[in-house]
Amino acid sequence: MYLNADHLTQDILKAINGQYSAIACYTELAAKAPNEEERTQIHEIRKDEINHYQEFCQIYIGITGTKPIPQITESCPVSYKDGLQFAFKDEQNTVDFYLDIAGKAPDPYIKEKFKRAAADEQNHAVWFLYFYTKLCNGR
Secondary structure, eight states: OOSSHHHHHHHHHHHHHHHHHHHHHHHHHHHHOSSHHHHHHHHHHHHHHHHHHHHHHHHHHHHHSSOOOOOOOSOOOSSHHHHHHHHHHHHHHHHHHHHHHHHHOSSHHHHHHHHHHHHHHHHHHHHHHHHHHHHHTTO
8 A cells, every 4th residue: 555645646647657658659659560450459559548648647636636747758669670579568567567556556446447557558568569479470
């Protein structure tokens, strides 16, 4: 459990920045996708990230009374292949981070939103791994 609201708001702000960065990166990644199937799926993933971003911002506002000022915390790799690998690893790490927040959050609504987001992030990781594997195998 979070001992004070400051730690919770810091983690939520980190999650907001992560989503904000992912939204920007996945815009670039979709533009580099080699086919319509991958481009469409990356756009779907990006839509999920926008939804999480909006939900996390509302939670942050509810706790602090102020709007967060999001920042891009990681730049997107230049190549499609590196971008897929980066996205896969980032999504996997994010699953653990969100489950940690859900486990420590005192509010059931916050717990549920972060558990749901963690499940989405795991699904995204599988898609990025699939695209990365296809690319590495020359398919």
